[in-house]
Amino acid sequence: MGFIKNMAPFINPFGTITILLFAVLVLMFFVNSRKNGLKIFSFIFTILAFIGAFITNIIGFLRNGAFSDNLFTSDLAQIIEISYILIISFIIFIIIFVFNKNSESFIKLNLIFLFSSAALIFFSISRNFIAFFASLVFFLISLFALITLMSETEVFVLRSQGNNRKTSEADYHSRAYMSISKFFLAVLFSVLFIFFGTSLLYGVSDFKNFIQLFEGVSTFKDNLGFVFAIFGIAIYLYFGFFPFHSPYTKITSRISPDASYLIWLYYFLPGVIFVTRLSSIIYTVNSDFKTVLVILMTSIIIISTAGSSLAILKTNNLRKITANLVLLIFTGNILNLLLYIVDYVNEDTYRMLNYSGLSLLIISFLPVSMIFTLVEKSSGFNDIRNLKGIFIKNKAVLAGFVISCISLTGIPAFEGFSHKNHYAGFVWKAFHEGLDNLAPIPGWLIISAAVIYMAFFAACILRILISGLSGKADTNDEKAVFSRPSMVFIYFFMLLIIVLGIAYLLGLFNINIFGLNFSEIKVF
Amino acid sequence: MNITFIFFSSSLLFLIGVFASLLFKNISRIIISLQFIFTAAIINFLGFSQILYGTSIWAVTFILIAVITIFLFQYMIIFYLKSNFYQYKTDKLDFSSSLYYFRINDWLGDE
Numbered sequence: 001m002g003f004i005k006n007m008a009p010f011i012n013p014f015g016t017i018t019i020l021l022f023a024v025l026v027l028m029f030f031v032n033s034r035k036n037g038l039k040i041f042s043f044i045f046t047i048l049a050f051i052g053a054f055i056t057n058i059i060g061f062l063r064n065g066a067f068s069d070n071l072f073t074s075d076l077a078q079i080i081e082i083s084y085i086l087i088i089s090f091i092i093f094i095i096i097f098v099f100n101k102n103s104e105s106f107i108k109l110n111l112i113f114l115f116s117s118a119a120l121i122f123f124s125i126s127r128n129f130i131a132f133f134a135s136l137v138f139f140l141i142s143l144f145a146l147i148t149l150m151s152e153t154e155v156f157v158l159r160s161q162g163n164n165r166k167t168s169e170a171d172y173h174s175r176a177y178m179s180i181s182k183f184f185l186a187v188l189f190s191v192l193f194i195f196f197g198t199s200l201l202y203g204v205s206d207f208k209n210f211i212q213l214f215e216g217v218s219t220f221k222d223n224l225g226f227v228f229a230i231f232g233i234a235i236y237l238y239f240g241f242f243p244f245h246s247p248y249t250k251i252t253s254r255i256s257p258d259a260s261y262l263i264w265l266y267y268f269l270p271g272v273i274f275v276t277r278l279s280s281i282i283y284t285v286n287s288d289f290k291t292v293l294v295i296l297m298t299s300i301i302i303i304s305t306a307g308s309s310l311a312i313l314k315t316n317n318l319r320k321i322t323a324n325l326v327l328l329i330f331t332g333n334i335l336n337l338l339l340y341i342v343d344y345v346n347e348d349t350y351r352m353l354n355y356s357g358l359s360l361l362i363i364s365f366l367p368v369s370m371i372f373t374l375v376e377k378s379s380g381f382n383d384i385r386n387l388k389g390i391f392i393k394n395k396a397v398l399a400g401f402v403i404s405c406i407s408l409t410g411i412p413a414f415e416g417f418s419h420k421n422h423y424a425g426f427v428w429k430a431f432h433e434g435l436d437n438l439a440p441i442p443g444w445l446i447i448s449a450a451v452i453y454m455a456f457f458a459a460c461i462l463r464i465l466i467s468g469l470s471g472k473a474d475t476n477d478e479k480a481v482f483s484r485p486s487m488v489f490i491y492f493f494m495l496l497i498i499v500l501g502i503a504y505l506l507g508l509f510n511i512n513i514f515g516l517n518f519s520e521i522k523v524f
Numbered sequence: 525m526n527i528t529f530i531f532f533s534s535s536l537l538f539l540i541g542v543f544a545s546l547l548f549k550n551i552s553r554i555i556i557s558l559q560f561i562f563t564a565a566i567i568n569f570l571g572f573s574q575i576l577y578g579t580s581i582w583a584v585t586f587i588l589i590a591v592i593t594i595f596l597f598q599y600m601i602i603f604y605l606k607s608n609f610y611q612y613k614t615d616k617l618d619f620s621s622s623l624y625y626f627r628i629n630d631w632l633g634d635e
Binding site: 129130133134137138140141144145148173174177178180181182184185186188189191192193195196198199200202203206208242243244245246247249250307310311314315316317320383 | 555569585597625635
């Protein structure tokens with residue numbers, strides 16, 4: 001008991017990271033092993049490390065409250081962010097295990113993945129620009145290592161290419177490695193923009209961390225425009241929004257299907273965290289630049305939404321559809337920021353909207369992308385029109401696909417409704433009660449951006465649903481078999497979408513389940 | 525040497541780096557262009573640190589950490605490229621297009 005009492009003050013965000021790094025240290029002893037027993041041990045050990053880190057994260061905050069030192073800071077917002085990071089890491093790790101359990105490099109993948117999770121948590125809690133920048137680059141380095149390793153371990157050849165296997169493999173590898181190199185050079189390009197922006201910020205204001213920036217931004221606001229422009233470009237390039245999507249769509253089309261999940265679910269998290277960090281700073285100065293910011297951000301939302309949506313509506317390539325759907329979901333973060341800086345929503349609601357976007361990604365989007373991946377792996381085709389053949393044989397997969405699509409559209413009683421409900425609420429309010437304190441032109445610009453975003457989103461999901469259900473049935477596709485773990489995965493998420501959707505809907509009518517109002521919980 | 529000169533020279537380097545990175549298809553040239561942006565940021569840090577704030581340990585620490593991390597990242601990309609270069613006998617280290625080249629077929633096409 002004495003030991004536990006002495007340890008209690010040390011349970012803070014570092015405790016979470018220590019558990020993950022301890023797991024890295026242990027796995028280093030077995031990194032070159034190819035024994036199946038050790039692979040299973042490393043899998044269980046990593047799962048336990050993630051669970052331990054999650055519990056430490058929550059208990060540490062409940063016991064000791066907020067934490068801050070020279071380099072790092074952690075409050076309720078960071079605790080929720082870390083929880084999201086750990087949940088997403090957990091899900092991705094299971095996907096990695098399912099697809100790579102027979103790989104010789106599984107323990108290496110496991111080790112690097114744990115390290116990348118720790119780097120991402122460091123990034124989330126970093127206060128000083130040094131910690132912020134170093135953790136971002138370490139995260140990207142480990143992501144690069146993971147993707148290259150996963151693409152090395154599997155050769156995936158599409159049947160539609162029609163070449164002999166040897167030629168296809170060489171061609172596949174050559175194209176995959178060029179696209180990986182191009183993508184990470186583009187990422188490095190955006191990271192260097194952040195580095196250059198930070199150097200200018202240092203020259204203009206001598207700010208060394210986000211708290212100084214937040215407190216002193218109103219004093220230096222006339223000189224910080226250029227810095228924020230550089231940061232804005234860096235974020236736009238990092239996300240790869242239209243028309244800078246080329247490296248991103250190429251890498252997701254050419255690497256092994258399971259490695260794509262690292263990009264879709266993991267790579268964008270630092271971008272979301274960075275935008276959230278800058279939001280309160282932009283909010284402080286927006287009174288002077290409101291019209292410029294509104295016009296600029298509305299343009300970004302409309303261009304990005306239209307670019308991603310047109311790609312989804314036009315292409316039949318499953319990977320391209322999924323990649324652009326992810327971009328569409330993350331465009332929602334820019335819309336959330338816009339609503340926040342014009343005071344349509346308060347800071348709590350803004351954060352909740354961001355979290356609901358992440359929830360949409362990991363609960364409603366994941367089953368759709370998983371079905372696409374499994375179809376591609378089992379049938380060898382990468383065309384949405386081939387889905388019907390799979391659905392004829394597998395009714396459960398069909399049910400999972402339809403439920404996930406309905407949830408993504410935002411229909412009540414499904415999880416995705418929590419994401420669209422707020423946007424629909426703003427639009428409804430604007431048409432019936434007017435534009436609060438906003439001038440007519442910026443106000444209607446924002447409302448038009450929200451309407452365009454929702455309309456395009458719904459159109460894209462409807463297109464996916466209709467094309468999936470009305471394609472051509474091929475007898476070869478009907479033979480495609482899904483493994484039992486994959487089916488369990490799809491069943492679990494189907495259940496989650498319905499349960500969370502109903503809980504949220506009941507919460508809106510003030511009907512509490514287990515004493516909790518799910519519409520007010522700022523998690524989904 | 526004054527602060528304006530430092531700012532303009534680093535901005536010039538930055539712009540050269542940005543345009544060159546977006547223009548070239550050759551991987552070596554892109555990496556060298558990225559060095560221009562990196563150098564511009566370092567000139568800013570050192571210049572502002574010396575002229576405005578005296579010698580700042582924070583700025584020097586930031587530069588050291590950035591040099592280590594960015595060079596490690598670049599080294600990994602180059603190592604990956606070179607290792608695959610020999611394995612798959614790709615004839616040259618060129619991309620088919622520049623970094624953010626926009627092609628309608630890449631955007632809307634099925635391939």
